Amino acid sequence: MTNLVFILADDLGYADLGCYGGRVPISPRLDKLAAEGMRFNNAYSNSPVCSPTRFALITGRYQYRLRGAAEEPMTGRFRGSTEVGLPPSHPTLPSLLQGAGYRTALVGKWHLGYPPHFGPLMSGYESHLGPLSGGVSYFSHVDRAGKHDLMNNGEEIHRDGAYMTDLLSDEAVKVIEQRAADKQPFLLSLHYTAPHWPWETRAQGGANPQTDADIRHLDGGSIHTYHQMIRELDEGIGRVVDALDAGGLGEDTLIVFTSDNGGERFSDNWPLVGGKMDLTEGGIRVPCIVRWPRVVPAGSVSEQHVITMDWTRTMLEAAGVAPHADYPLDGASMMDVLARPEADFARELFWRMKHEDQRALRDGNWKYLAIGPNEYLFDLSKDERERANQAKREPERLARMRARHAEWNASMGPIPAEARSENVYTLVDMPAR
Structure with missing residues (x-):
């Protein structure tokens, strides 16, 4: 049976990696992963913010189908909520695989609701080590509310001073070594917090009280710190790949690497504009690399339009596991494309975002974008910068794509009036129509 490893970076920009044109050599292991597998040039996240993308990934469906995905369950006001989170009754990628005999582990960020009503162990993961919230200190592991947030199988643990990126890499390697020893098929979801704020590198050596007091670190960081955070993320991923190969698992393990949304303040999104919180390309187009030596031609590049939730269907198909009949998937399978990069197919991709009332549809080369009352139409084959x-x-x-988006939007149900994101960013300056 095929082993499955899904690696998710947090707030990584489209062009931060060398294999995507990055201007600084900070990602040798990810560049090598691309050289050994396939790089997608038109990969998208389901949302320009973190938590909704994770709802889409774990369910394989548009996140708008779930009440909890309308906002980001990051801070204390969501603790104890019975609404804002992933319902344990909903089938998930790990629960479906677990039912078929897979071992399942989440190493890293959950961000899909708080106990006692929600949590990784209620939604198909047999083990979890990592934070529950959106952003935590890399050394003290406190969240925006000042609450310590590092969990191991539902219990709070303290590893003060351990650098979060290394802590997660260490745990992922341990999981792989255990699975290699027991020779059972597995899903490893490795959801890093890097390179999400706060801006802290391994060399800092310990917690910074000033940063812990303002986890968003709005007055801190630099491009150099950000680059080093990516280097340390890259090193950890290299260790994970090495552990797979050393355990004899590399040949038949499907590895997918991507980001939960577009880049943040220090990211390189060139040639795209915008970033996190925006439905411009910089907010939703993300790097995506796949390695599966038994199937994927080395050094291949795909122009296929792919979105986060597609990897749920793809991994289920790779494992020979059927989706739940009562919860039809919205994602498409990439199995044919992985084997033959030229086997791309046409499809529509939709987004909506309450922040600034944003709406978007990509269909072929064309993209419809609406920001409040202003509407835009771009031919992305000629104008990636929109x-x-x-x-x-x-x-x-324009009228046809507007109507198509409205039709799709009506099928998703309304956004709750009280829903809002915990983050506040400035939308990229767009000219009025």
Whole structure:
């Protein structure tokens, strides 16, 4: 049976990695992973913010189908909520695989609701080590509310001074070594917090009280610190891949690496504009690398449009596990594309975001984008930077895509009036229509 490893970076920009044109050599192991597998040029996250993308990943469905995915369950006001979280009754990638005999582990960030009503062990993972909230200190492991947030199988643990990226890499290697020894198929979800704020590197050596007091670290960080955080993320991923190969598991392990949304303040998204919180390309187009030596041609590149929830269906198909009949998946399988990069297919991708009332649809080369009352139409094959608005030149296409988005949006149900994101960012300056 095929082993499955899904590695999720947090707030990584589209062009931060060398294999995506990065301007600084900070990702040798991820670049090597791309050289040994497939790089997707048109990969997207389900949302321009963290938690909704994770709902889509674990369920394989548009996150808008769940009440909890309308906002980000990050801070104390969501602790004890019975609404904002992933219902344990909902089938998930780990629960479906677990039912088919897979061992399942989440190492890293959960961010899908708090106990006692929600948690990794209630939704198909047999083990979990990592934080429950959105952003934590890399050394003291406190969240934005000042609450210590490092859990091991539902129990709070303290490893003060351990650098979070290394702590998660160590645990992931341990899981792989255990699975290699017991020779059971497994799903490892490795969800790093890096390179999400606060801006802290291994060399810092310990907690910074000033940073812990303002976890978002709005007055701190630098491009150099950010680059080092990516280097340390890259090193950890290299260790994970090495453990797979050393255990004789590499040949038939499907590894997927991507980011939960577009880059944040220090990220490189070139040539895209915008970033986290935006439905411009910089907020939702992300790096995505797949290695599966038995199936994926080394050094291949795909132009296929792929979105986070597609990997749920793909991994289930790779494992020979059927989705739950009562919860049809919205994602598409990438199995044919992985074997033959030229086997791409047409499809529509939809987004909506309450922040600034944003709406987007990608269909082929064309993208419809609405920000409040302003509407845009871009041919991304010629204008990845979304600077040349074709709305007046292509009124029929604009009307058609607007209507198609409205039709899809109606099928998802309304966004609750009280829903809001915990983050506040400034939307990229876009010219009025």
